Amino acid sequence: xxxxxxxxxxxxxxxxxxxxxxxxxxxxxxxxxxxxxxxxxxxxxxxxxxxxxxxxxxxxxxxxxxxxxxxxxxxxxxxxxxxxxxxxxxxxxxxxxxxxxxxxxxxxxxxxxxxxxxxxxxxxxxxxxxxxxxxxxxxxxxxxxxxxxxxxxxxxxxxxxxxxxxxxxxxxxxxxxxxxxxxxxxxxxxxxxxxxxxxxxxxxxxxxxxxxxxxxxxxxxxxxxxxxxxxxxxxxxxxxxxxxxxxxxxxxxxxxxxxxxxxxxxxxxxxxxxxxxxxxxxxxxxxxxxxxxxxxxxxxxxxxxxxxxxxxxxxxx
Numbered sequence: 001x002x003x004x005x006x007x008x009x010x011x012x013x014x015x016x017x018x019x020x021x022x023x024x025x026x027x028x029x030x031x032x033x034x035x036x037x038x039x040x041x042x043x044x045x046x047x048x049x050x051x052x053x054x055x056x057x058x059x060x061x062x063x064x065x066x067x068x069x070x071x072x073x074x075x076x077x078x079x080x081x082x083x084x085x086x087x088x089x090x091x092x093x094x095x096x097x098x099x100x101x102x103x104x105x106x107x108x109x110x111x112x113x114x115x116x117x118x119x120x121x122x123x124x125x126x127x128x129x130x131x132x133x134x135x136x137x138x139x140x141x142x143x144x145x146x147x148x149x150x151x152x153x154x155x156x157x158x159x160x161x162x163x164x165x166x167x168x169x170x171x172x173x174x175x176x177x178x179x180x181x182x183x184x185x186x187x188x189x190x191x192x193x194x195x196x197x198x199x200x201x202x203x204x205x206x207x208x209x210x211x212x213x214x215x216x217x218x219x220x221x222x223x224x225x226x227x228x229x230x231x232x233x234x235x236x237x238x239x240x241x242x243x244x245x246x247x248x249x250x251x252x253x254x255x256x257x258x259x260x261x262x263x264x265x266x267x268x269x270x271x272x273x274x275x276x277x278x279x280x281x282x283x284x285x286x287x288x289x290x291x292x293x294x295x296x297x298x299x300x301x302x303x304x305x306x307x308x309x310x311x312x313x314x315x316x317x
Contacts, residue, residue, distance in 0.1 A: 034081035036205035042071035046120025076101040094124030111139035117195035146196035181206035205317025208234035214283035240281025276305035
């Protein structure tokens with residue numbers, strides 16, 4: 001009898017410790033009510049999933065369901081103290097993403113940053129027009145060529161003429177101060193620049209910093225060291241479009257020279273574990289096995305200390 005009571009006591013004691021530990025962890029991960037946060041609103045490449053024209057297993061189930069909860073790449077940045085919110089990328093899923101981002105009575109959107117003129121990154125701007133939101137002077141933070149493209153090509157120029165948007169020109173490596181505790185620095189990266197330059201962003205909060213590079217050509221085409229940049233920040237959201245070349249069996253691989261994840265794993269293998277932990281692969285093509293958390297490829301990536309970006313994840317800056 002005494003033994004049974006002893007066992008029961010120990011079980012209850014362990015459960016209490018577990019509860020306290022979990023509560024402590026949740027408190028550590030909680031964003032301060034007056035802090036700055038980053039929220040992942042989408043992780044998939046421009047065409048989304050299911051992907052138009054895809055007959056592969058990766059998309060079939062989604063077509064059968066008729067919907068997908070995986071959205072195209074976008075980030076939300078909030079300064080809770082100043083009640084300011086910014087969107088990075090205007091994806092085709094902007095309606096869902098803004099609904100998920102601007103919750104809990106916090107309805108203020110103060111601007112949109114765009115990396116480049118490929119459809120998954122700016123086509124959501126159409127929803128700002130009079131046919132949908134009919135926004136008033138929404139600040140758009142754009143590089144010079146992107147500003148010119150939006151200003152002189154329909155249907156985007158109508159957003160400017162009707163004052164749905166207010167174009168804010170930004171420049172390579174010039175900081176944009178959004179509030180006392182939040183600034184963003186654009187930096188040019190090599191990519192297919194048919195209509196605009198392509199940039200990544202360094203997002204600087206009062207406590208932490210993040211890199212966002214959803215699109216880039218091979219790392220060795222850049223005049224900067226991505227390894228050095230990773231060591232200088234707290235989070236690095238990096239181009240993870242394709243896991244390897246086996247995914248690309250219907251296009252000329254030279255047309256889409258993203259760094260394969262297996263190439264990035266090799267490049268980053270000598271980084272300290274603490275630096276590898278900063279990396280979140282994002283902008284995943286519909287064929288990318290990392291979208292399946294049970295896949296061998298996903299397990300390979302996380303076992304090496306990296307992360308795969310997950311929609312809804314919120315981090316302190």
